[in-house]
Amino acid sequence: MKIAIGSDHGGFHLKQRLIPVIESLGHQVENVGCYDDSSVDYPDYAELVSQKIIAKDAELGILICGTGIGMSIAANRHYEIRAAVCHDEYTAEMSREHNNANILCIGERVLDPELAENIVKVYLATEFEQGGRHQRRIDKFSR
Numbered sequence: 001m002k003i004a005i006g007s008d009h010g011g012f013h014l015k016q017r018l019i020p021v022i023e024s025l026g027h028q029v030e031n032v033g034c035y036d037d038s039s040v041d042y043p044d045y046a047e048l049v050s051q052k053i054i055a056k057d058a059e060l061g062i063l064i065c066g067t068g069i070g071m072s073i074a075a076n077r078h079y080e081i082r083a084a085v086c087h088d089e090y091t092a093e094m095s096r097e098h099n100n101a102n103i104l105c106i107g108e109r110v111l112d113p114e115l116a117e118n119i120v121k122v123y124l125a126t127e128f129e130q131g132g133r134h135q136r137r138i139d140k141f142s143r
Contacts, residue, residue, distance in 0.1 A: 001124070004058035006032040006045035007108075008071075011064025013037065014108035014116055018062070021117050025124060030058060046074035046083075053102050054080045060102055062120065067107035075103050079142060087111065092119045096126035098134050 003022055007015040012034055022029050032048040034040045042065045049061040061083075063071035068085040075083035083103035084095035087110070095101035104123045106116055128134070 001060065002028045002030065002058045003124070004030045004032055004049045004052035004061040005064075006049040006061070007034060007064040008042035008045055008066075009034060009037045009039050010042075010066035011071075011106075011108045014106070014111075014113060015062075015064050017113055018064075018117065018120055021120060022062075022124070025121065027124065042070045043074040046071045049103060050075045050078050050081050050083075054078060060124065061104070062123075063103055063105045064108055065105075066109040068105035068110070069107070072103075072105040075105070082138070082142070086119050086123065088115070089118050089122045092123040093126045096123055097129050100128040100134070100138055 005015060019029050033045055046063055049063055052058040053061050065071045072083045072085045075081050081103055082099055082101045083105050084101035085105045086092040086095055106119060
């Protein structure tokens with residue numbers, strides 16, 4: 001699977017740690033930036049990852065900032081995007097299984113790096129529970 005990943009300066013170091021983890025799971029990673037820990041604006045990177053998902057240039061995305069919140073707000077302005085801030089393995093699993101989240105948002109400043117790795121692994125391993133009540137609910141806010 002192709003994964004688009006982006007961060008601002010507040011998530012740069014965690015992103016660099018996660019890229020080899022994702023690749024070790026057999027996924028292809030497209031890093032859209034940022035490329036160092038110099039101050040940048042998180043909406044720019046949320047937009048780049050969101051556009052990769054919308055254009056179907058990547059199946060899933062991961063966005064990392066200080067908390068994950070700003071990235072989620074910026075990405076969710078697109079109706080095709082379902083960006084979920086996750087803070088543990090359970091929320092990562094539910095974001096995929098019940099909400100079909102196509103972008104995972106996490107925060108470098110609020111997560112232990114090992115927990116962040118586990119969240120990413122669970123997120124990438126979990127499939128959407130097709131049909132039924134979950135699809136009906138997603139259809140209410142997606143076109």
